[in-house]
Amino acid sequence: MTYDVCIAVNYYAPYVSGLTETARVVAEGLAARGWKVAVVATRHDPALPLRERLGGVDVHRCPVVATIGRGLVSPSFAATVRRLSRRSRVLHLHLPMLEAGLITGLRPEVPVVSTYHIDLWLPPGLVARAATAAVRVSSAITLRRSAAVVVNSDDQAEHSRMWPSLRRAKRYPIAAPCLDRRGGSPGYRTTSGPHIGFLGRIVADKGLSYLLAAFDDITDPDARLLIGGDYLTVAGGSVIDEVRRAARRDPRISILGLLRGQQIDDFYASIDVFALPSVAESFGIAQAEAMMCGVPSVTTDLPGGRYPVTATGMGAVVPPRDPAALRDALLETLAWDASVRERGAARARDLFGSESCLDRYEAVLKGVQA
Structure with a gap:
């Protein structure tokens, strides 16, 4: 099958984080507008299927062989992204991502759009410093290879450690997609106090x-x-x-x-x-x-x-x-x-x-x- 866009993200639904929710809402929103969308992610939970269709999106999950802090080691992830991107009109990466430099360093055959969410933050430690440095190098490679870079805001981009790379990129500030959740019932209130x-x-x-x-x-x-x-x-x-x-x-x-x-x-x-x-x-x-x-x-x-x-x-x-x-x-x-x-x-x-x-x-x- 060919796709209009291949989206690569380390964690995907049902995992919940701001980054993951951005990837999910964009993927499902595009699918609802008629786009053919593939998502490549790691299988962060071994109980999840390697392949399924969620919200109109084909989700491809890659097996994980080890976990290092927040990082998931998936040897097939980068190769799967490159394989599916060759069947797509554009590749969309969600950064920071350790594998991004490997994916884009070999010059993908399709245009790359990167969303740079945040500088990697890890608790202090030797492993954390090494991981942060590696991700920073990977991000710099990918931002140079990207035809367009999305950031949540210029405020975020201008204060990022990656600003030298972001400054040179064709940059688009697009706030993370948020849902209108009005109309709920105050069922969690238990007193008249604040x-x-x-x-x-x-x-x-x-x-x-x-x-x-x-x-x-x-x-x-x-x-x-x-x-x-x-x-x-x-x-x-x-x-x-x-x-x-x-x-x-x-x-x-x-x-x-x-x-x-x-x-x-x-x-x-x-x-x-x-x-x-x-x-x-x-x-x-x-x-x-x-x-x-x-x-x-x-x-x-x-x-x-x-x-x-x-x-x-x-x-x-x-x-x-x-x-x-x-x-x-x-x-x-x-x-x-x-x-x-x-x-x-x-x-x-x-x-x-x-x-x-x-x-x-x-x-x-x-x-x-x-």
């Missing part, structure tokens, strides 16, 4: 320890902290034990686990402010979706991660690793009235809605084929 929410992978780079410390200093007995997200299958390990210890000390904290579909809609309908206290972040789809529902976000002052707030005014930006500043911003934002929230929500929907994102991706992918 409800603060976090939704994302329960991992170190999301800065949850700082959110827990900030919430500890909010004394309202009716306040609630709702923490949703995957902690069972996250790459590189979870910090769920720390979150559980905090929840045992403070019954106002609820751990919701992985949420999907209508559960996510209900989560946004249940909270008054969203918290994204990351120490590494490229955009934050969950915070943008919260904004689109009228929920402001308090996030950290990181390139890319702060962009949804600074572009819309729908929230506040605080220094990373500063629980006191995070607490103060949460309390201040909780006091916003409905009219301020709705104006910010309208701006967020205009900027981050999935259809406008797909329009722009489609234009880039068609443009490199001309």
Whole structure:
């Protein structure tokens, strides 16, 4: 079978992360518009089939022989990407990806579009430094070979360690596609007090320890902290034990686990402010979706991660690793009235809605084929 686009990404659905969700929404969105789409990914869970059709997309998974931190070792991955790309009109890579340099260093036979999501962030260590350096070299090779490069925002790109390569690229800032999740039921609310929410992978780079410390200093007995997200299958390990210890000390904290579909809609309908206290972040789809529902976000002052707030005014930006500043911003934002929230929500929907994102991706992918 021939394809209009072959999309290569290390992790794919049912794995959940911002990067993975971007790849999935773009792939399925293009398929819904009549594109023939193939996705090549690693089989991060051995229970998954090597080949299946999901959301109108042909998904090809490559066996994994080892795991190193977040990285999956799949000897057949690069070869499979190259094989399927030869049957496609364009190859779309999601970076960072260790294998990208191998895939593109041999000059693919079709145009390459790369989406550069974020500089690789790993906990300190010798292996981490070596892996980060290798991925950086791979990314530089691929960005040079790309006919077009998509970034979440210029803010993200200009502060990236890969800026020398990104600056020379034919670059297109396209925000990650976000779904309009209005209309949920506030089923996770348990009191009339303020409800603060976090939704994302329960991992170190999301800065949850700082959110827990900030919430500890909010004394309202009716306040609630709702923490949703995957902690069972996250790459590189979870910090769920720390979150559980905090929840045992403070019954106002609820751990919701992985949420999907209508559960996510209900989560946004249940909270008054969203918290994204990351120490590494490229955009934050969950915070943008919260904004689109009228929920402001308090996030950290990181390139890319702060962009949804600074572009819309729908929230506040605080220094990373500063629980006191995070607490103060949460309390201040909780006091916003409905009219301020709705104006910010309208701006967020205009900027981050999935259809406008797909329009722009489609234009880039068609443009490199001309």
